[in-house]
Amino acid sequence: MRQTAAQGHDMSDDQALILHHYKESPYAEKVRAFLGYKQLTWRSVITQRIAPKPDLVALTGGYRKVPVLQVGADVFCDTRLILAELARRAPQPSSQALPGHWSEVVGHWVDVNLFGRVVEFTFGQNVDHLPDAFLADRAALRGAPLDREALKKAVPLAEQNLKAQLAWIEIGLSGLHPFINGEHPGPGDFTLYSTLWFARVGRFDFTRFPAIGAWMERLRDFGHGTPTEMSA
Incomplete structure (x- = not known):
């Protein structure tokens, strides 16, 4: 039976959730809050607030904004994509948008x-x-x-x-x-x-x-x- 990465469970190194971010970013706070709601274990890499960001752009192929989610060889660079990927990996507790709400x-x-x-x-x-x-x-x-x-x-x-x-x-x-x-x-x-x-x-x-x-x-x-x- 396959385990999900929810409720604080750790993941294998090749599937660890690695978030590249910095503290003051509202976009990063969106992802951090979502990680909290999903009760996920993750690894935090603090990036610089301004260019140059050689480590980050080397990882992303030139993209310099934060946050960036790294999972193994996969890199996710948009908060919508990041939240969707986290929800896929940790479907509970639910974060699905409900019909009839805003x-x-x-x-x-x-x-x-x-x-x-x-x-x-x-x-x-x-x-x-x-x-x-x-x-x-x-x-x-x-x-x-x-x-x-x-x-x-x-x-x-x-x-x-x-x-x-x-x-x-x-x-x-x-x-x-x-x-x-x-x-x-x-x-x-x-x-x-x-x-x-x-x-x-x-x-x-x-x-x-x-x-x-x-x-x-x-x-x-x-x-x-x-x-x-x-x-x-």
Whole structure:
């Protein structure tokens, strides 16, 4: 009988889950939270936040973003693919999107709309603490300069937009179900959670949104599974 890699069970070395990531990445937090929900054992490789990333790009064939999941000779470079692969390997507890709920719709909305507002807010809030090299790296990625003063000035509007958009999520989470997906979290829960986790990095005040705060605590309580540090 074949065992799955769930509930904290270790895997053979050739099938070990190796996550290349860094602590501050919201995309990486999405995967870490999912690993926690699935109660998985995994190996943690911390990468640099900015280029050059010789070990990572050698592994991926030139892809430099995080997170990257490595399983044996297979490499997964997109959070949707990573979550799908983890769910395939550890089907329980279920993370399948349920019909009649808003998990997939919310996930898409976060990706195309909310995430940009959160990045504007968090970058603007923390810009005085960001090294010049980090801003130059992100400017190169987006193909446009990043000006510290412009980032600061964008914070009030970004915060206003963020509050307006969170108002309808607050209403939805004030209902009968503990998660956006219903009785158990789905992909949209983790997409929204990691984005709002990044807003907390920017010190966004969630006191006006108690249902969102409680929902975030439910997801936070799953932890990050059982990671073991390793070098690249």
